[in-house]
Amino acid sequence: MRKVIVMTAILALAACGQESNDKIERAKAASHSAVVQVPVAHWALELTEGQRATITDTTGRLMDNGFVPYILEKDGVQRFLIGPYATEAQAKQVQEQIKLKPKLEGIETDVIELPPSP
Incomplete structure (x- = not known):
């Protein structure tokens, strides 16, 4: 993603006739300093044992x-x-949505906390 931002900045500067190395370096520095915090998903719905026998259906x-x-x-x-879902509440909300859909009748799930990623 950073490479795309840097390349976009370089192309934009070059297209405007401003090919100064100083401006290009500032664009690169700005793209490296931007840190995006992505919410980590820790919850999911697990299909219960009975559902595994008919997993394709x-x-x-x-x-x-x-x-x-x-x-x-x-x-x-x-x-x-x-899933995965960021919160337990979101996972429970989806679990309720599944229970309310007539076409999904009989599909049972458990809300679980996912193991940490290595």
């Missing part, structure tokens, strides 16, 4: 209704999750 039904499940493998154990 369940996945299709979830995707048809706007929920994209994924597989998280840690220490050889596969977990089928929906």
Whole structure:
């Protein structure tokens, strides 16, 4: 992302006829000092054991209704999750949305805290 910003700044300066190395260096310095804080997602919905037997059917039904499940493998154990979400409240809200959709009847989930990334 930073490279794109730097290249955009360089091209903008060059297009304006201002090819000064000083201005280019200031644009590079500004792009390096910008730090963006991205919220870390720590919560997800895990499909319960009973849902795993019919994972292809369940996945299709979830995707048809706007929920994209994924597989998280840690220490050889596969977990089928929906999310991730920044807060437990967001995960519970999505869990309620799933329960209220008639086409997703019978799909059960548990709200879990995700393990920290290595």
